[in-house]
Amino acid sequence: MSDTSIDPSTSSIEPLRELFYGHYRFQYLSAACQFGLFELLGREPGLTRKDVAERLGIEEQPARILLLGCTSAGLLRKEDDGYFNTAVSAPLAGKLDDIPAAFVPWEQQINYRPMFWFYESLKEYSNVGLQKEVPGDSPTLYGRLALDPAKETVFHNMMGSVSRVMAEELVQELDLSGYTHLLDIGGGTAVNATHLARRWPHLQITIADLPTVAERANQKIASLGLGDRVRAIGLDVFKDEFPKGCDAVLFGHFLEIWSAERNKELIAKAARAVEPGAGLFVATPLAHDDETGPDVAAALSAYFLTIASGEGMVYTPKEYEEWAAEFGFEASGRLHVGIGDIVIKGTKR
Ligand SMILES: C[S@@+](CC[C@H](N)C(=O)[O-])C[C@H]1O[C@@H](n2cnc3c(N)ncnc32)[C@H](O)[C@@H]1O
DSSP: OOGGGOOTTTSOSHHHHHHHTHHHHHHHHHHHHHHTHHHHHHHSTTBOHHHHHHHHTSOHHHHHHHHHHHHHTTSEEEETTEEEEOTTTGGGGSOTTSTTTTHHHIIIIIITTGGGGHHHHHHHTSOHHHHHHSOSSOSSHHHHHTTOHHHHHHHHHHHHHHHHHHHHHHHHHOOOTTOSEEEEETOTTSHHHHHHHHHOTTOEEEEEEOHHHHHHHHHHHHHTTOTTTEEEEEOOTTTSOOOSSOSEEEEESOGGGSOHHHHHHHHHHHHHHSOTTOEEEEEEEOOOTTSOOOHHHHHHHHHIIIIIOSSOOOOOHHHHHHHHHHTTEEEEEEEEETTTEEEEEEEEO
16 A cells, blocks of 8 residues: 555554654653662552652652553553552563563663664764764774773673573573584673583583673673683784684674675684684674564664664675675574574585
8 A cells, every 4th residue: 555545534543652752661660760760660560659659769749640540551550549560561660671671770870862863873884873872982882891890780680681682582592512622702791601500511611792891791601610621812903803712603692783795704704713514604684684673673773873883784694694605604594592682504525
């Protein structure tokens, strides 16, 4: 159906209102999380407005506004004068470092203000949001986070929560029995590496990440007693060659950050570092090959452009398979894992 067949006088404003109100709703959610409201109602369901105001240490009038917004957004249920968590908010009542709670401070503290600059970022094909709102002179979010340990922790809590869910499935689904040494590019704080090392006791893993992150990873690896098989090295993947001697390369939540040109450069580096028979694994959020979604691909693509790097997006699996083929990796299947991730597999010819 073409646009001309839609009569604007009869079309409902409701779907647009959902979009207009998205940012208010998020602020209700974020404020409630910062106050610990869902944890409070998890412990003491049925508190009244007066009780809530007292427990949160705020005036009753602002408590009323907070409770109104949370109730209308479906985060709370009101029964007589008492308030209760709903199925939507109940998962936010505990485990603040896990999905979904770890997303809220990430959206609030890292993304919310920079995303105001989305239009300018599209026009300039650059991460204007990062440049305007995040202190530092690194061209990427990752470089600027190194200057702000509190925000770096918020980021890695979120990333770790996503990677834990992916890693738990990855260890079940990904057969690494035929490989001896995995190179984990941009391996972060070792969530994937430590899961994979536990599942495959014969496997050595080298993580390559920026120096401040490699240091955090090595502390975690040591605390888990995996230091004999897993280690993190600090390097910049765009300035340094990849270390040789590995027979599999994992790009976990990494290539979507960068432009197509840089991704080809990285896949070419991987190809130079390994011998024929080596494995290539690209773990990334899923985008439909026909570019129709899903929502998470659209949201993250805006984030990579406006904030993280100014150049990446959630690419389609088909594109990764084509780039890998260009540098001698034959596609060997796709796996669906985690909360909407896909692993694209290849083998070096
Ligand atoms: C989205 S996180 C993914 C972390 C991990 N692979 C996972 O799945 O949990 C991207 C990682 O890339 C690292 N990174 C960014 N730029 C880099 C560079 N130029 N060289 C090496 N690592 C980099 C960041 O420090 C961060 O840990």
